[in-house]
Amino acid sequence: MGSHYEAPIRKPLVTGNKSYHDVSVDVARPVEGRANKQWWIVFSISLAAFLWGIGCIIYTISTGIGTWGLNKTVGWAWDITNFVWWVGIGHAGTLISAVLLLFRQKWRMGINRSAEAMTIFAVMQAGLFPLVHMGRPWLGYWVFPIPNQFGSLWVNFNSPLLWDVFAISTYLSVSLVFWWTGLLPDFAMLRDRAVKPFQKKIYALVSFGWSGRAKDWQRFEEVSLVLAGLATPLVLSVHTIVSFDFATSIIPGWHTTIFPPYFVAGAVFSGFAMVNTLLIIMRKVCNFEDYITMQHIELMNLVIMLTGSIVGVAYITELFMAWYSGVEYEQYAFLNRATGPYAWAYWSMMICNVFSPQFMWIKKLRRSIMFSFIISIVVNIGMWFERFVIIVTSLHRDYLPSSWTMFSPTFVDIGIFIGTIGFFFVLFLLYARTFPVIAQAEIKSILKSSGDKYKKTSESHE
Amino acid sequence: MSSQKVVHAFYTDDDVLLDAVKTVQDAHYHIEEVFTPFPVHGLDKALGLAPTRLAITSFMYGIVGVCVATVMMNYIMIQDWPQDIGGKPSFTYIQNMPAFVPIMFELTVFFAAHLMVLTFYMRSRLWPFKQAENPDVRTTDDHFLMEIPAGDDVEALQTLLKETGAVEINLTEKH
Known part of the structure; x- marks a missing residue:
């Protein structure tokens, strides 16, 4: 037992006296069982929202971007707000699976599979917005470095929007192979348990014939470690580059060097909030309370508290720098944010992102499921407002007061946003019924050090 | 590949497996393969596998x-x-x-x-439509399988494996 020793002060990460076989049975249960009524209700609502979103996208593409609330002053609004919001949400998945792997944090194992799924689904939603905003999405491949039809006019590699194309596509594809490689042993477990021939066929197909040889595991662990090492700078680069979309422009309120770290912290913040939202529901619906424990939720709340505070420091630094720069345009941009016609959005952002996570200092609150759930929703709303504030309030009063205007979304703007939320939940709900939502092979490997069954026996031997 | 008799020894604990691997190797048997449901730390070293590149x-x-x-x-x-x-x-x-x-x-x-x-x-020969090669479906759940060429004295090998804590020992044809 010596090699599995873990200090008794560390709380168990798997409760309920689980053996290896129990883990397999529990992880396979949602896949092998039938969907319950709640699943169908939530799925139907999500599907309806998704279909409504598709309708709005078709309307936009067939009629034009004029169906949105954009005007000549505010040329970017909900589309880019939603894009940045979804990309940001994606960041927590990579942070949990890659950064926490490098730091050898065992608590990632209960949640990493779903967090990575969330990453992939969220980045897919994000990708929709630039594609729809192109107006002619069938020409979307023009963003790739191919010469135009006349011969040799290329994409512009000096543009942060093109950097975004490379960053987002690298991020999506690398996250996908990282996720899938980790899934192979778990799909193999489902394949070997399956009794229905169709299920067996499907899981045999997706598990790529994983057999679990000693050499395979050795390679598997090395590949996971190297992918984590690659994904860590990658995830930081993605939101850094997203922030360059703004920071490399000369718009007051956007042209700031603090943007990259501030956007990355905000992304992790909103992503962890979304992980909490999803997992608090999932642990209940799928009976995973023994794998996604109070300890996991508390640790995620602590990350939310920390990153929320970093975001708060960034907001205040921005205000200070605007004043200290002595640039009157910059000063006005921030004064207008806090006291102008969009002050309600600014203060909603401040309350949701800076004030609300501070409750997590209180142990009783951060260990309350209901409170954690509410805060996770509040943070997601706040982070949407952050992007809205940065984008719309910096644009709506430009250099010529005669062109000052307000932005109001049309039903199409709202419909596409609701549609992506629906699409996200459709994907996540389908995932929850067909994928091993807990990385069972990894959980089994920590069962002896962090499972309560083995922890109790090792303590009683002392 | 010509058919060849192999012994499959099943274990239900990773620590017992690791000790068994050492015992079997000390008795100068060649371990053909070990199938495990999750990564067992130290198994690659115990088997003498070269580090991956x-x-x-x-x-x-x-x-x-x-x-x-x-x-x-x-x-x-x-x-x-x-x-x-x-x-x-x-x-x-x-x-x-x-x-x-x-x-x-x-x-x-x-x-x-x-x-x-x-x-x-x-x-690692992993791709869609690849057939899985683990000899027993329990090796992705909670069983650890050690595969050893049967050799001439199967009895002695089986006795040794029994002593190392194997819960099940089968003599089969390798395909």
Whole structure:
């Protein structure tokens, strides 16, 4: 037992006296069982929202971007707000699976599979917005470095929007192979348990014939470690580059060097909030309370508290720098944010992102499921407002007061946003019924050090 | 491959398995393969497997990625169609490089990650429609399987395996 020793002060990460076989049975249960009524209700609502979103996208593409609330002053609004919001949400998945792997944090194992799924689904939603905003999405491949039809006019590699194309596509594809490689042993477990021939066929197909040889595991662990090492700078680069979309422009309120770290912290913040939202529901619906424990939720709340505070420091630094720069345009941009016609959005952002996570200092609150759930929703709303504030309030009063205007979304703007939320939940709900939502092979490997069954026996031997 | 008799010994505990691997090797038996449901730390060393070189391949693929990015952007932005964008003319690659760093980085990661994973899949023979080769379905659940060529004295081997804590010992044909 010596090699599995873990200090008794560390709380168990798997409760309920689980053996290896129990883990397999529990992880396979949602896949092998039938969907319950709640699943169908939530799925139907999500599907309806998704279909409504598709309708709005078709309307936009067939009629034009004029169906949105954009005007000549505010040329970017909900589309880019939603894009940045979804990309940001994606960041927590990579942070949990890659950064926490490098730091050898065992608590990632209960949640990493779903967090990575969330990453992939969220980045897919994000990708929709630039594609729809192109107006002619069938020409979307023009963003790739191919010469135009006349011969040799290329994409512009000096543009942060093109950097975004490379960053987002690298991020999506690398996250996908990282996720899938980790899934192979778990799909193999489902394949070997399956009794229905169709299920067996499907899981045999997706598990790529994983057999679990000693050499395979050795390679598997090395590949996971190297992918984590690659994904860590990658995830930081993605939101850094997203922030360059703004920071490399000369718009007051956007042209700031603090943007990259501030956007990355905000992304992790909103992503962890979304992980909490999803997992608090999932642990209940799928009976995973023994794998996604109070300890996991508390640790995620602590990350939310920390990153929320970093975001708060960034907001205040921005205000200070605007004043200290002595640039009157910059000063006005921030004064207008806090006291102008969009002050309600600014203060909603401040309350949701800076004030609300501070409750997590209180142990009783951060260990309350209901409170954690509410805060996770509040943070997601706040982070949407952050992007809205940065984008719309910096644009709506430009250099010529005669062109000052307000932005109001049309039903199409709202419909596409609701549609992506629906699409996200459709994907996540389908995932929850067909994928091993807990990385069972990894959980089994920590069962002896962090499972309560083995922890109790090792303590009683002392 | 010609058919050959092998002994399959099942274990239900990773620590028992590790001790068994050492005992069996000390008795000068060759362990053909071990199938486990999760990574057992120290098993590769106990079996005497050479360290994997996948991390090194990843590093080399990364170098390929940064070279591809450099050659591509140098051709597109400097050689083929140099432009003066925002008063910043494209004369040389090195002078314009700050703007190219993000994509040089992204392509490094892209190549390093994807080509390493493809190499892993090829080396471990993993791809869609590949048939699984674990001899027993329980090895992805909670059983650990050690495969040993039967040799001449099967009785002695089976007795030894029994002593190491195997819960089940089968003599089968290897396909």
